[in-house]
Amino acid sequence: MNDENPIIIEMKDITKTYIVGLEHVHALRGINLKVRKNEYIAIMGPSGSGKSTLMNIIGCLDTPTTGLYLFNGMSVSDMDDNQLAKIRNKEIGFVFQTFNLLPRSNALHNVELPLIYANVYSQERKERAVRALNSVGLGDRIHHKPNELSGGQRQRVAIARALVNNPSIILADEPTGNLDSKTGEEIMQLFEELHQKGNTIILITHEEYIAEHAKRIIRLRDGLIESEEIFTTRKVMV
Amino acid sequence: MFSKLKESFFISISAILANKMRSFLTTLGIIIGVCSVVLMSTAIKGVDNSFQQGISSLGSDVLYIDKFAWFSSEEFWKMRNRPNITYEDYEKFKSLVNLPLAVAPQAISVRNIKFREKTAEAIFVTGSTTEYLETTNFSFKSGRFFSEIESESGRDVVVLGYDIAETLFGNIDPIGSIVKIGGFNYQVVGVLNKQGSNLLGAFNPDRQVYVPIKSLFRHFGLSWRSITIVVRAKNSQLLEETKIEAEQVMRQVRRLKAYESSDFSINQQEGLIQIYKNTVGVIQIGGLFITGLSLFVGAIGIMNIMFVSVKERTREIGIRKAIGATKRIIMAQFLMESSIISMIGGLIGLFFAIVLSYVIDQFIPTSVQISAVLIAIVISLLTGILSGLAPAYSAAKLDPVESLRYE
Numbered sequence: 191m192n193d194e195n196p197i198i199i200e201m202k203d204i205t206k207t208y209i210v211g212l213e214h215v216h217a218l219r220g221i222n223l224k225v226r227k228n229e230y231i232a233i234m235g236p237s238g239s240g241k242s243t244l245m246n247i248i249g250c251l252d253t254p255t256t257g258l259y260l261f262n263g264m265s266v267s268d269m270d271d272n273q274l275a276k277i278r279n280k281e282i283g284f285v286f287q288t289f290n291l292l293p294r295s296n297a298l299h300n301v302e303l304p305l306i307y308a309n310v311y312s313q314e315r316k317e318r319a320v321r322a323l324n325s326v327g328l329g330d331r332i333h334h335k336p337n338e339l340s341g342g343q344r345q346r347v348a349i350a351r352a353l354v355n356n357p358s359i360i361l362a363d364e365p366t367g368n369l370d371s372k373t374g375e376e377i378m379q380l381f382e383e384l385h386q387k388g389n390t391i392i393l394i395t396h397e398e399y400i401a402e403h404a405k406r407i408i409r410l411r412d413g414l415i416e417s418e419e420i421f422t423t424r425k426v427m428v
Numbered sequence: 429m430f431s432k433l434k435e436s437f438f439i440s441i442s443a444i445l446a447n448k449m450r451s452f453l454t455t456l457g458i459i460i461g462v463c464s465v466v467l468m469s470t471a472i473k474g475v476d477n478s479f480q481q482g483i484s485s486l487g488s489d490v491l492y493i494d495k496f497a498w499f500s501s502e503e504f505w506k507m508r509n510r511p512n513i514t515y516e517d518y519e520k521f522k523s524l525v526n527l528p529l530a531v532a533p534q535a536i537s538v539r540n541i542k543f544r545e546k547t548a549e550a551i552f553v554t555g556s557t558t559e560y561l562e563t564t565n566f567s568f569k570s571g572r573f574f575s576e577i578e579s580e581s582g583r584d585v586v587v588l589g590y591d592i593a594e595t596l597f598g599n600i601d602p603i604g605s606i607v608k609i610g611g612f613n614y615q616v617v618g619v620l621n622k623q624g625s626n627l628l629g630a631f632n633p634d635r636q637v638y639v640p641i642k643s644l645f646r647h648f649g650l651s652w653r654s655i656t657i658v659v660r661a662k663n664s665q666l667l668e669e670t671k672i673e674a675e676q677v678m679r680q681v682r683r684l685k686a687y688e689s690s691d692f693s694i695n696q697q698e699g700l701i702q703i704y705k706n707t708v709g710v711i712q713i714g715g716l717f718i719t720g721l722s723l724f725v726g727a728i729g730i731m732n733i734m735f736v737s738v739k740e741r742t743r744e745i746g747i748r749k750a751i752g753a754t755k756r757i758i759m760a761q762f763l764m765e766s767s768i769i770s771m772i773g774g775l776i777g778l779f780f781a782i783v784l785s786y787v788i789d790q791f792i793p794t795s796v797q798i799s800a801v802l803i804a805i806v807i808s809l810l811t812g813i814l815s816g817l818a819p820a821y822s823a824a825k826l827d828p829v830e831s832l833r834y835e
Binding site: 285 | 743744746752753830
């Protein structure tokens with residue numbers, strides 16, 4: 191852990207309240223969190239602990255009710271929809287449990303999509319997409335559609351899509367949840383490699399053995415950070 | 429920007445192709461709508477053209493002095509008690525007026541015309557003088573109009589309208605042949621070029637024949653009936669003055685006192701145009717409105733299917749938003765899709781309209797004009813955009829978190 195690395199995410203007293211009918215549901219009750227570049231963090235917690243809400247806020251899919259959220263020094267709390275879309279496009283790479291690929295598009299096009307939204311020209315776009323697919327070991331599957339790929343391969347496409355715009359963080363929500371344990375392990379291996387290459391990774395999971403891949407584990411309960419563990423050394427499981 | 433549009437385009441195409449049957453049925457509404465709107469506007473144009481053409485064969489600078497007004501609020505029985513306009517009235521009138529280019533009498537009788545075994549039934553036989561030619565824009569396919577001498581002596585000569593000549597003679601040149609009009613022999617001296625329109629029915633010059641008025645009177649004894657005095661002004665600017673003069677001269681002929689109202693009417697085609705616009709105009713607007721309704725129904729079909737499409741692709745919208753699509757991009761994507769469906773429908777509809785216009789052409793001379801093509805494209809594009817707006821907006825404002833969770 192290098193405390194000299196620049197801070198990417200800084201959260202102060204973040205709360206999120208949903209109004210369901212007449213009831214106010216306090217999903218987050220005051221989260222304080224700092225994420226530095228090249229950290230590998232796992233956010234854990236039972237269902238209802240607020241980890242999905244926290245992920246949505248970190249991922250700029252949602253905005254906090256109160257509190258300050260600085261992303262690379264910019265205040266996300268004050269951003270409008272278009273600015274949030276831009277942050278999601280350039281700074282955040284999402285990896286979902288259910289892969290969330292576009293079913294009618296091939297792997298290449300799925301990976302190209304963030305670049306299309308970033309106005310990258312077609313030649314460069316294709317080169318970068320192919321490079322990203324190569325880096326997750328799918329260089330020979332670029333013209334396959336999602337239904338022609340295995341679960342592990344689909345998740346690799348999704349990871350390539352998350353990587354292609356060189357985001358500040360990779361946000362993975364239960365990335366192995368829909369995979370068998372062997373494939374899941376391979377995907378975790380891939381995250382390990384990405385971390386080694388300097389990427390910042392935030393992993394949301396409720397599986398202890400998945401969280402153990404991270405260098406820092408944050409446990410949530412009832413909308414608050416319950417505990418935090420930092421591992422300075424950890425053996426990579428193969 | 430271009431790559432985003434291209435992306436939207438291909439996404440739309442693949443979405444349309446993914447639901448071929450559904451897209452086709454949706455398109456069908458637009459096909460029918462655009463086809464009927466284009467056909468209707470083409471037909472309207474055709475009717476208008478045909479009318480304009482027909483009316484111009486009457487001449488915009490021509491006055492018709494008649495016993496009856498063509499269009500009048502005055503009661504028919506009052507006009508019935510007016511004195512007939514006689515041939516003598518015409519002669520006096522002609523000798524007193526200065527302004528007109530030409531003045532001619534006109535009497536009409538309806539007769540059958542025979543040539544050998546062929547008959548044209550119930551044909552308007554117009555009797556007049558040589559000067560009648562100058563009140564018209566007639567041109568000749570062959571031969572000539574009857575001469576001054578033929579006119580004055582009431583010789584049995586006839587000028588045939590284009591359609592009559594075609595019916596009776598086919599490809600043979602009728603000049604010099606003898607036809608029987610109401611049982612009397614007439615020598616053909618001229619054949620007119622085609623000029624009128626079917627809209628005018630029996631009044632169409634193509635379906636009339638012209639003989640010296642004195643011949644008409646002699647054979648068919650029409651001299652007791654009222655005739656029409658046809659007056660042509662030197663040009664349309666002088667029409668009003670000519671009309672005023674005609675009124676004064678005619679009152680003089682009739683020896684009317686200042687306090688007596690005129691016992692004749694001066695008609696002109698303007699009145700016809702007015703009547704045409706009042707009646708046909710309403711029918712046209714009604715027709716366009718009704719066909720417009722079918723287009724509207726088509727548009728609702730698109731809107732409906734776009735809402736279904738947005739619902740079905742909620743998750744896809746969520747994914748796109750998560751990786752950086754702005755509201756505008758999502759909106760453009762769905763607008764693109766509805767426009768493409770509508771444009772495809774519009775082009776197919778246009779194709780059918782062109783095919784069908786050939787069928788309609790058999791009844792009303794018409795053809796699909798460039799303007800109709802543009803109308804079809806603009807209408808279908810507008811329909812696509814308008815019907816896509818609400819669904820596209822509902823897609824754009826979807827919450828990314830909610831839509832990613834959508835199953």
